[in-house]
Amino acid sequence: MNRKDLFNIAETWFNKQSWKPFPFQKETWNAFLQGKHGLLNAPTGSGKTYALWIAIVLQYIKNTPDYQKKPAKGLKAIWITPLRSLSVEIKQSTERFVQEIGIPFTIGIRSGDTSQKERAAQKRNMPDLLITTPESLQLLLASKGYDKTFKNVIAVVNDEWHELIGSKRGVQMELALSRLKTISPAIRIWGISATIGNLSQAREVLLGSHADTLQNSVLVKANIKKKITVRSIIPKKMDTFPWRGHLGIHLLEDVFPIIQQSKTTLLFTNTRAQCEIWFQKLLEKYPELAGEIAMHHGSINKETRLWVEQAIRNETLKAVVCTSSLDLGVDFTPVESIIQIGGPKGIARFLQRAGRSGHQPGKESIIYFLPTHAIELIEASALQKAVKNNIVEDRIPYLNSxxxxxxxxxxxxxxxxxxxxxxxxxxxxxxxxxxxxxxxxxxxxxxxxxxxxxxxxxxxxxxxxxxxxxxxxxxxxxxxxxxxxxxxxIVSDAVLTVKYLKGGFLGSIEEWFVSKLSPGDVFTFAGRNLELFRIKNMQVLVKKSKKKTAKVPSWMGGRMTFSAQMSTLLREELYSVSDQKSVNSVVIKPLSKELKALAPIFIKQRKESIVPGPDQFLIETFKSREGYHAVFYPFEGRFVHEALGSLLAYRISLLTPITFSIAFNDYGFELLSDQEIDMQQVLDNNLFTKEYLNNDLQKSLxxxxxxxxxxxxxxxxxxxxxxxxxxxxxxxxxxxxxxxxxxxxxxxxxxxxxxxxxxxxxxxxxxLEEGRLIEALERIESQNIVWKQCKNPTPFSFPIITDRLREKLSSEKLADRIKRMTAQLEKL
Known part of the structure; x- marks a missing residue:
């Protein structure tokens, strides 16, 4: 069968669905039929699965004239997915095509959720297409006779390749692919990615450094402009001294109308703890949502997660509070709105989440940005620019793992x-x-x-x-x-299962959190207040509690930092404010509505200090009853600030014997001491040099x-x-x-x-992100250092100070303390 006839099969099927294939889909079919490897880059919800699955099926038809008869036994293609939750969607899409064109292909899933019985059945008789994870593929390579299993495979598709490339799971796949290429020389290797900056390098990582493979490969880019609308939820009253303690809960009243107006809304939080809190607070404030709201995160049991996913598809839920567990690929057509609670720390993550709404070709994706404190509106403004200019992060691959x-x-x-x-x-x-x-x-x-x-x-x-x-x-x-x-x-802390005393599995929780609890303590989990009874045989036995106050579990994965691109965009937004003579004057460049909303904060910041410009590096010092504060603002993300704070503290201690406590957030870091820092000595000795960096870091940290x-x-x-x-x-x-x-x-x-x-x-x-640290030091060396001796904390320093207090005080005491501090500062 020639190429025209093959394409006709696919196009006829598309017509029956009242669809029309995109040019990128046809380009992918063509390249695959020519025997090429490749990387496909296309927006979320544009039909990437059909671009590659149809190509594989057309190749089978080309090789098998009587393709509608029962195919020869054995695996023909492998579809790698980084998340188990994507497997069902891929299975449904691939089955739909082969069933409707009359090919009796079998589609199987193999992951950590697959039963032992099903695995055994697969071992006896592999499906034609296997949808699996990197770990399950490695397990197959650890099985006897694996070469016979893979010898007739014509394609391996790596879905969501951007999720794998910057991790050791990506290295796992690189090694597995190197083996499969030898076992099945006719194999074609493809990757799919929606959000990645370094596409050429991503293709090289996927295909390896072998020149022949790279030369016989293509990079297919979909020329589809996905319409993404970003709407910021701007607080009616702007705190002049912002802090992140309330996690955005004060904006609940702004969230409820969005939920009411949409078929289904996903509320994305950055951590599982924040997810638990938002779910509880929404139900407390709006009890009428009971039965229409659910929660989804990686520690909740599989049955509950699958039920939530199906309930979204069936349009029986108005809202789901979730984490990155729903970031990728799952096709939820009823989802109309996304709410991002707090800064997502990265552009790609934000775009992926936006893509969960309008998850169909040509549909608009709508995402609301809800700041957990006022200064996060600068991040919202930066994300608006990223969406407008198609800016996405690079993913840095591992070497020599x-x-x-x-x-x-x-x-x-x-x-x-x-x-x-x-x-x-x-x-x-x-x-x-x-x-x-x-x-x-x-x-x-x-x-x-x-x-x-x-x-x-x-x-x-x-x-x-x-x-x-x-x-x-x-x-x-x-x-x-x-x-x-x-x-x-994926190495995590030991995980314990959470179970009711009378039976009933709720999910899993990390050992390091549970180890801090005593029997009788109440904690929030899976949307319920639970009392710890005892821990036995890696099980946390609990019973329901009616207590209103409860500890919220925290997970080790909750500590996120700005990506390099996000930091750059944030600084650009801040610099655009510094270009204005005053926030309310005639402007050189028009400010975004988010930055205009921050006018009271910028006015107060200028009164006490400055809003730094592109050629300025700001240092603020002031004294309080806690001691002497020095706050530095690189705007580089918390990981870089942690390293930079420790480095500077070490270098200062070489000049003068002095000890510091260090606090940091994504905007800057603070050195606090009981004796005054000689800042002029710091400036005169060029302590921001990158010379001797590695040696000094080793000693400082x-x-x-x-x-x-x-x-x-x-x-x-x-x-x-x-x-x-x-x-x-x-x-x-x-x-x-x-x-x-x-x-x-x-x-x-x-x-x-x-x-x-x-x-x-x-x-x-x-x-420590040493590469970014070096770039930050180089930038600081080229800027004019502006040292402001302030009388009081400024709006920029306030979130860093309150983050440090969080470590010492309970949430109630912290809120009271910050209320007093804010009241005093507002009077000045």
Whole structure:
């Protein structure tokens, strides 16, 4: 069948749906049929799934003239999704097409939610299309005879590739793809991405550094302008001294009309704790929403999450308070409005969330921005500009993740074993390991067979045996079982299940939060107030409580920071304010309505200090009963500020013996001391230089201690420590102590250990964002430093001060204290 006839099959089906294929869909079909690999970039809700699934089916039809007969057994295509919740949507879309054109294809899902019975059935008879996750694909590679499973696969599609590329899950996929390319030489590798800045690099990471593969690839960009409307919810009364303690709850009355006017509204929060609070407060204020409002986050049990997703599709819910668990790909046609509560910290995240509404070609996406404190309106203004100018973040890929490589090689050894000389060129063809040396590879091989130089006396680290023909193989059933249980790169704190005393599973919660509770304590979870009865066998046993006040769980994943692009846009918005002679005067550039609404804050800020311009770096100092405050404003995000604050405190202490407490947020950082800082001495000694940065950071932040914590994750991924069996997980404090012991051994006796070195590199590159820190220091060195000696805290410094107080005071005492502080400052 020629290409025209093949396209006719697809176009006829589109016509029956009253649709018309987009040019990007046809371009994708064409490229796939020509045998090309590629990356598809198209907006959310524009039909990306059909662009690639139809291409795969057309290729099958081309190779199989009697395509409507029952196909030969075996896997033909793999669809990788980073989130299990997307699998059902993809299954429904792919099934719909093949059923309606008369191809008896079977579509299967394999993820952490798949039952053991279904997995066994798949092993006996694989579906034609398998929708799976990176972790489940690795488990298949750890199965005996995996080469027979994958030998006839013609395509691997990596959905939401931007979600994988900047993580070790992306490295997992790079290694898996390098193996599949060898097993099935005819395979075509494709990625799908809606929101990513560095598209060319994303394609290179997907396809590897092999020149032939890259040359035989395309980058398909959809020329579709998705209409996204951003509406800011501007408080009627603007706090001159803003703080984030109320989490935006004071704007509940502005949210309710949006919920009433829309079929369905998704309210996105940045953390699970915030999600729980908003759900409770909405129900308290508007009890008529009972039965029409639900909550969705990753720690709620699977059954509840699936029920919520289906209820949205069925239009039986008016509102869902959620987290990033509903960020991606799920097609909710009834959703008309999105409310983003608080700054999303990144442009891509904001656009993804906006795309949950109007999730159909040609439909408008509407997103409301609700600030949790006034200064977040600057972020809203920056996001408006990002949407208008199509600005999206780059995703930075990992390099030389040796812990993932160790796990991958043991997976291959667990299945059929491997020959090192065969696998090395495959590994080197990946983007992540393009610079790996033979010496490093030999070290890795020694590590999995002998347990590295300092562990070779212990048999438990000798996992892989070298057989007489040179094959590397795991022959121990116990080693194989433990390895399969621990495949994956997402390392989190130990998770405990939450259950009612009388039965009934509610979800899961992190051990570090529960460890702070005592029996009788009440906490909020899954929209209910629960009283802790006891903790037993990794289960948190609870009963319902009628108490009004309760602790809100916090999750370790709740600490987010600005992306680099978001920081740049925020500074540009702020600089546009500094260009005005006064906020209410005739302006050079018109201000956004968000910035105009902040006029009272900017007027007060100028009265006490300045609003910095593009060539200015602002430092404010003032004295209070707490001591001497010095506040610095790089506007670079909390991770950079944490590092910069510690660096500056260390450098000042070299000039004068002085101790500080450090506080920071996304806008700046504060050094607080009981003695006055000689700021002129700080300026004269050029303490913002990037010279000796790495050395000073190591001393200022105790980088060894940070690397020690980072090493825990590396040790888990590399299988150095075992996290436990499903119903008997090892407590996080035991994991930490085991990994710390190994870290100390390597640090003292094997300093060139690749996993140890990786811990330090990841600490600097990913946790401290050393690259961004250098750029920030370079920018500060080129600016005029403006030091303002203030009498009182300014509107810019107030959120940083109150964040520090949060650590010391309960929420009620904090609110009272801030109310008094605000009243005093308003009088001045």
């Amino acid at each position: 040796f812990d993932v490589l160790v796990q991958y090689l043991i997976s291959l050894a667990v299945s059929d074993g491997f020959y090192p000389k065969t696998i090395f060129p495959e590994i080197k063809s990946t983007f992540c390991f393009q610079t790996i040396t033979e010496e490093q590879y030999v070290w890795i091989l020694n590590f999995i067979t002998k347990g590295s130089q300092s562990l070779n006396a212990y048999d438990e680290y000798k996992k892989v045996e070298i057989e007489s023909d040179g094959r590397f193989k795991v022959n121990s059933r116990a080693v194989a079982m433990r390895h399969r249980l621990q495949i994956g790169t 105790n980088a060894t201690e940070m690397a020690r914590r980072k090493f825990r994750d590396i040790a888990v991924i590399a299988g150095l420590v075992f996290t436990g069996y499903p119903n008997k997980l090892i407590k996080s404090k035991h994991l930490q102590s085991s990994s710390q012991l190994l870290f100390s051994v390597f640090n003292d006796y094997e300093p060139d250990n690749l996993l140890l070195r990786q811990a330090f590199i990841e600490t600097f590159e990913h946790q």
